[in-house]
Amino acid sequence: MTAQGVKSSYWTGVRDGAPFLLVIVPFAMLFGVLATEAGLNPAEALAFSVVVIAGAAQFTALQLLQDHAPILVVLASSLAVNLRMAMYSASLTPHLGHLPLWQRGVAAYFLVDQTYALAVIKYEKEPQLSRAEKFAYFVGTLTPICPFWYVFTVVGALVGATIPPEWGLDFAMPIAFIAMIGPALRTGAHMTAALVASVAALTFAFLPYNLGLLISAGLGMAAGAEVERRVGAA
């Protein structure tokens, strides 16, 4: 482990994370815009983004708050959307679990879809990286992502409702997530997992409180794991 390796891992992370600015900026602005429309002021929108720092859960909570759903339903649904974070946490544990507690705390707070996706792919490809290099890479990936999530939430809140709906900003998140799926479909097991999860998500979409998402993710993971167990392909 060298200081140079740590530094270069950090900058590799920054470089890998930078393209996600194109997603984070419109997505954060969209949250700011929708928060304003829901009656939140820019400070409240910013608090949402800083404290929760999870796009899909923020949108879910905002929607349900507007619908005047009971607080417990708002929390249960939004946390269900974020259950995947626990899976992210578990899957990064073999790589980051032996870091000092404060670094694990930092990694946990900044564990979002984009930083997770970049980190897990990097760690699988280059398992020889030292723990310091792995942490530096993670901090690198969040540098061009998380601060901009905060800043552009405020920009969106200030811009307010002036963005025309024809821009299709609503579809920025699906496009971003889909773009992340393709490269992850490395084996038949991965494809089976994705296919089973997709079919299940459409089948169970009628279930309330995002239960469909949880069930589908569980089924997809089980399908992938089963294919791997039979074929032996990791």
Add this chain to the structure above:
Amino acid sequence: MIDRGDLWIVIVALGLGSFALRFVFLGLVGDRPMPAWLMRHLRYTAVAVLPALVIPLVVWPSATDGETDPVRLAAATVTLAASYFLRNVIVAMLLGGLVLAGGGYWLG
């Protein structure tokens, strides 16, 4: 209008809950080895959760009140194909965005 008390309860509780979910394994399990069956399942987290999260949004977009929209469907298909074959996230997103913008322009 959203009640201010409700809003702050949700922001704080959701923040704490989300952090707890993110911290649970990283912080509490630490470097103890994880069982093989668990790791085998966790390898497929991303490829299971992301499609499950995204496909209802593609098929029933909220912006059209849940009505299937050929432009968004085409944009999603192009993005997936591009990201799979080119293995390039950003190019895939740009192509998907182009289809979305172009389709919206020609059909909208």
